[in-house]
Amino acid sequence: MKPKKKKKRQFRQAFARTLQHLAPKRNGKTAFSGRLDSIAILAQEKLGDCVLLTPLIRILRKTRPDLNIHIIAFSRISASFFETDPDVTAVHYAKKRLGTYRKNVLSMTFDVLFNTKDHPSAHFLLQSVLIRARYKVGHANKFHEGLFDHLLTIDYSAHMALKNCALLDLLEIAYNAEECRPSLAPQPLSADIHNFLGQLDEKLLTGINISAGEPNRTWPETKWNALLKRFPDRHFIVLAGQNELEVKKNIECSSPNVITSPATRNLYEVLRIVEKLDLLVTPDTSLVHIASATKTPVIGLYREAPQDISRFGPFRIKSELAISSTGEVAGIDVNTVVSAIEKTADSSFGKQP
Structure with a gap:
């Protein structure tokens, strides 16, 4: 300590x-x-x-x-x-x-x-x-x-x-x-988010949350880009907090399989996007609990902290965890996350009704 x-x-x-x-x-x-x-x-x-x-x-x-x-x-x-x-x-x-x-x-x-x-x-x-x-x-x-x-x-x-x-x-x-199971009280949606939600169709949508809140929970931009290149046929949506909007824009511009999305103003707007997803990839943040609220399967990026996972991990949803051996989420290899996503090809991993 x-x-x-x-x-x-x-x-x-x-x-x-x-x-x-x-x-x-x-x-x-x-x-x-x-x-x-x-x-x-x-x-x-x-x-x-x-x-x-x-x-x-x-x-x-x-x-x-x-x-x-x-x-x-x-x-x-x-x-x-x-x-x-x-x-x-x-x-x-x-x-x-x-x-x-x-x-x-x-x-x-x-x-x-x-x-x-x-x-x-x-x-x-x-x-x-x-x-x-x-x-x-x-x-x-x-x-x-x-x-x-x-x-x-x-x-x-x-x-x-x-x-x-x-x-x-x-x-x-x-x-x-x-x-x-967690839930959020409804809030008004911005016009941008309302229009964006209306444009989403029934494509296979995977969300990636690039915000982590703490440096030791952050996965680098280079690894997010490398991950997206491994799945050219998937459609991705990038979620980010206010401090990562520039990184979000960079990823959207450099990856043709990313659907450009407006910035969210609050957690309820994030929830409305997450409920449209078939899968969410995220570090250990509040979005894990938003996925629990919407019954969206999660691939969680975690440090090696068993009690953090048991106490604050995915709740009553299907999940795969990629756990770093270095004490930093940045230490998780891209191939580990790729393997976790590939497991979701099994229909049994799909979204709960």
């Missing part, structure tokens, strides 16, 4: 121990009872984490139509994501406008608080203590002991979609694993 990362981890653990010493003790094994009129859910910061939280919110709204669902956000990304979700009652950004946050959150008392992180986080644990709730729920972890009325004991390596939905068991709300 790098010194800086180790120091941050030690700080989080020391902070958790301090809270365990100072905060009123909760036994971690109390069963839920009483009314459920309001819930505060501490949402994780990254876009993929937000997508994996949508099943819990959908099921809560479906089974408790009058429930007040408050999202406590810790990043602008997560706040923006949930602000457009009609199933959410209110979104509160814990790190900005502290006066407003104090008035709208810290002055309230919720029936339930749910900390979605299964490892110690200083910000999440602080808000878990500060926010008043009749019943507080977290995931089992020695640094969470004493701070929650109930600690969920689902296996650490379980998929996060299921770990989020484990709260429902505690609340005695019936659901099945299929209902834990």
Whole structure:
């Protein structure tokens, strides 16, 4: 572990121990009872984490139509994501406008608080203590002991979609694993995306997502170009975030089998394209979860991190994983991805109904 990362981890653990010493003790094994009129859910910061939280919110709204669902956000990304979700009652950004946050959150008392992180986080644990709730729920972890009325004991390596939905068991709300599939609330489409979707026909369409969010998850442009040349008869669509639009344009111009597509403004526009695909090739990003939402088969490009794959990998869709032996997604050989795509020629790998 790098010194800086180790120091941050030690700080989080020391902070958790301090809270365990100072905060009123909760036994971690109390069963839920009483009314459920309001819930505060501490949402994780990254876009993929937000997508994996949508099943819990959908099921809560479906089974408790009058429930007040408050999202406590810790990043602008997560706040923006949930602000457009009609199933959410209110979104509160814990790190900005502290006066407003104090008035709208810290002055309230919720029936339930749910900390979605299964490892110690200083910000999440602080808000878990500060926010008043009749019943507080977290995931089992020695640094969470004493701070929650109930600690969920689902296996650490379980998929996060299921770990989020484990709260429902505690609340005695019936659901099945299929209902834990991610979904996105509809948003208006730009005219460019609307027209583009209308132009797509029934060709065999393969999507490639060139955006990764982190350098060690990025596959180089040269390898994407080499991959496209190996499948001259396939039709590809390039998906990219705002920071990779120039690379997207370069690939579209240099590869005759790529269908030029407009830039997407949000994740819902990405979803509408992905649901048209027969296959998506993507690094370990939120688009893996968008594929899960649309039941689109995935070829995932991953670092060698078994727990990341089990916790955040493809969920209830057909998939092939290309795993780097170097610790960097860039280390994955083109031939490995070619072989994974060739496996999809088997009709049994097709899109689920």
